Amino acid sequence: MPHFVMSYYFMEVFYSLVNTPLVGRERAIIMDVNEVFGHFYTIFDVLLTTGAMVLILGSRKEASGVTLLLMGRVVHRLFFSIWTVFFYFLFNDSLDVGSLLMLMAAKIEMRDQKEWPQMAKWKYQLLLLGGRVCLSSLFIMWLDEGLDTFFSISSKVLWFFIIAGFQCKLFAYLTVIALLYHDVFSNHWSMLWGWNDRLLSIQYFSLLFSKIGGFLMLSELGGGKWSIDGLRNRKGSQWEKKGNYRIIKDQTSA
Template sequence: MVTKVIKGFKREIRPCILKVMPYCVMSYYFMEVLYSLVNGHLVGRERAIVMDVTDVFGYIYTCFDVLLTIVAIFLILATRKEASGVTLLLIGRVIHRLFFSIWTVFFYFLFNDSLDVGSLLMLMAAKIKLRDEKEWSHTERSKYQLLLLGGRLCLCSLFIMWMDENVETMFSIVSMVLLLFISVGFHCKLSAYLTVVALLYHDVFSNHWSMLWGWNDRLLSMQYFSLLFCKIGGVLMLSELGGGKWSIDGFRNRNGEKWDKKGNYRIVKGQAPA
């Protein structure tokens, strides 16, 4: 009885996760837009100083960035053209990095952006998964598997950043184990749930909590909270979608299906004709 209830609950909650988590991922980009709109004068001027140009150019770039992100959010959440929306976000991110990156910490930005890309790829995979699989073309099936592979590997950058922070030894070991399991797709769903727990511990319950609460600007704190939701959203979508075809879990599932087919064939073959 309890098992049936749990299975029924999983069947009900799984579509909800795939439907809700894309909004969690996009909340980060929405908060970026909101922050730029509320503090447009300050943001534009800061960007102009960094680029060593006049303030007008900084304001123009800020308006361009806001419009690009708004269009991308609309395409991702309100249409079936999520690939175009993600492409726009990536274009905006590349332009931003070219203008404002501190090249001495290039690898930090690289891994940080890889994490964002991983969440976006999982979002695209979730949007495809919610469609009727009967409508999938061969190209979409291959695309879906590639998205799972790319999203899974990009999300692994989270563990690399953790290990680079010189955190507690135990947490470093956990990060290394999760990195190994998720990168190869071994018990991917369980590893994803454990990653959410580790993420909450790292960002909320450890010394890093000041990145969420320690700002005088409440809007900036909300932006960092939305970044946390973005990470959690990407990992939870991984927990529901799994590692995909190109993972150890996928290989084991294919082998299991082959053995089931062979077993059924032997049963049918061994039955005496009526």
């Protein structure tokens, strides 16, 4: 699933490399600067994203890699945002951040459990909380689209259970199904393969994979400590400890 998330950034780099003259020229026009600066920024963005991917997938410094990606996102958003639809871009970026936070949590989870005492466990739980909240921005974008009544109600139900962290693993799986319906089997399919540029279509497919990867990692890792599921698990473990204590006490008195 981390590779699913990274596929979107890989396709961004690949598209920029294949269409460097076009991408650089377009960015120069948007920023209203000399074309040379547009090409310079494109090269900078490619190197930054490539370095971040190497750190995330090829080393244990995923935090540094994610930080680089977020820095690139902030700069990109400042330069190229259409401010009349700023909140759409904000929620879209929040979705990307959620997938990256879940990626960091998954990388930590995959390590040897012997290394966990050296880590601050609250940081892991914070990643799960932040990832869950940021991924929930997907439902806000869906509600803003004015979808059909059934899908709108389903989105609100999924949003509630994901943000609350109740049966989080189950509803994360259901969100993947809803995501496939929304992006592939509904009238939004044109955003995937309705482009004249084949590379651009592949890039949008990779964005779909990135979103699916984020929610599948959520389905595996769960809502974490700061969720209703986490609260129920803590209460359950407390009752088990109390029950064991009563059994031991009875045996001693006997």
